[in-house]
Amino acid sequence: RKKITIQSLVRLYEKGEPISVLTAHDFPSASVAEAGGMDIVLVGDSLAMVALGMEDTNEVLVEEMLLHCRSVSRAVESAFTIGDLPMGSYEVSPQQAMQTAIRFVKEGRMNGVKLEGGEEMAPIIKRITDAGIPVMAHIGLTPQRQNALGGFRVQGKTTAGALQLLRDALAVQEAGASLIIIEAVPAEVAALVTSKLRVPTIGIGSGNGCSGQVLVQIDMMGNFPPGRFLPKFVKTYANVWNEALQGVERYRDEVKSRAYPSSEYTYPMSEEVIEELRR
Ligand code: KIV
Ligand code: NA
Numbered sequence: 001r002k003k004i005t006i007q008s009l010v011r012l013y014e015k016g017e018p019i020s021v022l023t024a025h026d027f028p029s030a031s032v033a034e035a036g037g038m039d040i041v042l043v044g045d046s047l048a049m050v051a052l053g054m055e056d057t058n059e060v061l062v063e064e065m066l067l068h069c070r071s072v073s074r075a076v077e078s079a080f081t082i083g084d085l086p087m088g089s090y091e092v093s094p095q096q097a098m099q100t101a102i103r104f105v106k107e108g109r110m111n112g113v114k115l116e117g118g119e120e121m122a123p124i125i126k127r128i129t130d131a132g133i134p135v136m137a138h139i140g141l142t143p144q145r146q147n148a149l150g151g152f153r154v155q156g157k158t159t160a161g162a163l164q165l166l167r168d169a170l171a172v173q174e175a176g177a178s179l180i181i182i183e184a185v186p187a188e189v190a191a192l193v194t195s196k197l198r199v200p201t202i203g204i205g206s207g208n209g210c211s212g213q214v215l216v217q218i219d220m221m222g223n224f225p226p227g228r229f230l231p232k233f234v235k236t237y238a239n240v241w242n243e244a245l246q247g248v249e250r251y252r253d254e255v256k257s258r259a260y261p262s263s264e265y266t267y268p269m270s271e272e273v274i275e276e277l278r279r
Contacts, residue, residue, distance in 0.1 A: 019212025069108030118168025
């Protein structure tokens with residue numbers, strides 16, 4: 001595959017071909033996203049929860065994100081890579097945001113950055129994009145603001161909410177955002193917003209009228225113990241947890257019964273030497 005650039009993403013958008021986006025948080029998860037032909041691999045701060053076991057995304061540090069970004073970048077050859085700026089690393093000022101974005105490119109080896117927020121983030125998005133770092137904006141449900149939003153709730157459901165979403169989308173587009181994530185918004189609203197824009201929208205829980213889709217890899221792979229809460233929009237395309245669990249259980253049984261390691265998994269030694277050692 002050829003390297004995917006902002007320009008090739010724009011060509012997909014202009015052709016009306018949906019842009020495929022998947023999160024990854026380390027070398028193996030990025031390898032499978034790349035091998036599976038994703039257009040964009042996103043190192044989302046959701047890794048705080050799904051890979052690090054943190055309570056929410058607000059706990060993850062820039063340094064921690066950078067370690068994961070670097071490992072993902074080593075596995076990705078063609079996909080466009082985007083790193084999620086964690087809460088607290090960009091909201092203070094355009095200068096702070098710029099400094100963090102530069103670290104994501106230099107240290108994290110990302111092609112672009114993502115940040116949450118609409119209208120109010122326009123000066124920050126402008127600063128980063130003016131410096132030549134592509135920005136993916138993220139509007140609608142913004143998990144970093146869950147304490148103000150009152151949890152993970154559907155956004156843009158009222159007339160006022162939908163109009164605000166449109167204002168946010170237009171503002172981040174004007175500020176220079178190359179792509180806009182729309183999270184947890186009714187399909188009709190996301191499709192309407194998409195139709196008013198000249199940059200691609202990437203939906204998550206926002207219907208199929210967006211210019212592309214994104215899911216959290218651990219979720220869509222079914223790579224979590226049974227009984228975990230899943231948002232309505234998550235479709236599981238595999239059952240990695242079951243497969244992995246069966247593997248661990250078979251290994252456990254074979255260790256306990258000494259069936260593993262059988263001779264084929266053991267280094268051979270000459271009979272002669274063994275005889276000598278026994279003497
Ligand atoms: O952190 C994340 O994985 C995200 C995507 C779900 C958009 O922000
Ligand atoms: Na995120």
